[in-house]
Amino acid sequence: MNQRIRPPLPPEWPFPPARDVAGRTFGDLTALRYRGADVWLWKCRCGGHIIAALDTVEGGETRDCGCREQRRVWRSRPDSRALRGGEVFGQLTTERYAGDGLWICRCECGRETTVSAGRLRLGQARSCGRCHDTSGD
Numbered sequence: 001m002n003q004r005i006r007p008p009l010p011p012e013w014p015f016p017p018a019r020d021v022a023g024r025t026f027g028d029l030t031a032l033r034y035r036g037a038d039v040w041l042w043k044c045r046c047g048g049h050i051i052a053a054l055d056t057v058e059g060g061e062t063r064d065c066g067c068r069e070q071r072r073v074w075r076s077r078p079d080s081r082a083l084r085g086g087e088v089f090g091q092l093t094t095e096r097y098a099g100d101g102l103w104i105c106r107c108e109c110g111r112e113t114t115v116s117a118g119r120l121r122l123g124q125a126r127s128c129g130r131c132h133d134t135s136g137d
Helices: 054-058 067-076 117-121
Strands: 003-005 029-036 039-044 049-053 092-099 102-107 112-116
Touching: 029 049, 029 054, 039 054, 049 054, 067 117, 092 112, 102 117, 112 117
Parallel strands: none
Antiparallel strands: 003 049, 029 039, 039 049, 092 102, 102 112
């Protein structure tokens, strides 16, 4: 039932949840919006978004957007080189290591964002997500 989504974020659900957890954090996930049927839109610590049921997040079955597994896979590769500051991925430039596989990156629009090394390497993070891609057609 969990699914990763990319901005723009879906509109809010018109009916209130039975229990409002908006703004609360469980593991690496913070509840953003109620989507209906006990399903919420969550923001991960790495900046990714997922849609997941509240009971799976509260119960610990879903702890992040999948970035932790990506970091584990990238770290386990014997030929995988570590990222360095100044590397460019789309509109993002790595600035400094934030720990636990996360990098502080500067977008071409000037905003700073935290992104996992796995998302950068896999091409899943190409900008801060709040600016328009001006790379052309």
